[in-house]
Amino acid sequence: MTAPATPETERFEREWLHLATLVDSDLPGWSRTGFSEEDRAARAWLLALMRDAGLDAYSDAAGNLIGSIEGTNPTAPAIVIGSHSDTVPGGGRFDGIVGILGAIEVVRMLRAANVRLRRTLRVVDFANEEGNPQGVKLVGSRAIAGSLDRAALEAVDAAGVTLAALMTGAGHSPELLSGARWRPGDIDAYLELHIEQGPVLTEAGAHIGVVTSICGISTFALDVAGRRDHGGTMPMSTRSDAMCCAADAVLSVQQIASARAEAVGTVGAVTTPSPLTNTISEAARVTGEFRSPSAAGLAELRAEFSATTAVRDRRHRTRSRLQWLHTDAPTPMDTGLSAIVVGAAEAAGERPLRLYSGATHDGVAMSEIAPSAMIFIPSRDGRSHCPEEWTELADIGRGISVLYGSVIAVDAR
């Protein structure tokens, strides 16, 4: 029976407070976007923190921070725990951060309890989970899984800067990504502690959630071509107004997603090269995404939205090109591993709630190379990706304890 180990939540809080200072203070909330200056400063600090906790740590070609503590059987596939430390612009202080600081705390708990695992334990801070202006999410974990393909590296932002150039500018080596790839047999299990980012645990009065599956996502770009004319003289009935067509598309996303109980749809931006009020816009671009827990549901959302394109063009006398940029299928978590997490939560005196994740996570990529499971802790008022994001320190302590117990149980199986 292992000595009961408890996380030092005061230490967690000190580290969490420091990490919250490594942000772009020109933006609202807490902003540390992938490959930014703030991200580089935070990664340097986290690398030192990993090493200080006794991890043999390095940064790989994609910018993932990878720390290891060798087990007594170093040839056995490793156990991996971690999350991400980048944020959305104007985000909060817990999304991803709880999982990476919590994983480092688990390492300290193992050492304090003199527990030597059989398996090597790897702690990973995945680079750029949140995505970038090039529209690619889960950058670091896809690099590890070997699914960050050329198309992703060549994706460009509005200024034509590729993801590879963004990564190179942050000091990483996208041209050496093949070296960042782990082999599927390398790891035995991937476990991630994360805030729920939704209201389910709070509404159920549960402290611990165990994720059944992670949502599927399809992202799109709709380019609308209209006709540039004078905004004061062209009659409404003869205009070909790209911005009106784009606005119509935004409402279509909301209507289509709202009509399905389990679906969501979100538009990120509507942009035009001629933001003038006295000139009818000749072009507009709408970027957005649909999410669903089922692959069939996601396919139907895509089909419905695609079908509205022609109708809108007739209505607005425009011409539209709809591109589906990337689709992640819904990702079930590993049932055996999740059962171990449930057992660890119950052993810690919790009654875990199984739930679906409407947020995506690095577990989508890591599931391609290892059985994966996720532990959720409550988000106050279900809010996230905003400065109001909050999780109680007591819940963080519970989550770290369940992650610790899960690592012990996985190693013992």
Ligand code: HGY
């Ligand atoms: O997009 C997401 O759901 C995640 O928070 N990055």
Ligand code: MN
């Ligand atoms: Mn996250």
Ligand code: MN
């Ligand atoms: Mn997020």
Ligand code: MN
């Ligand atoms: Mn994640």
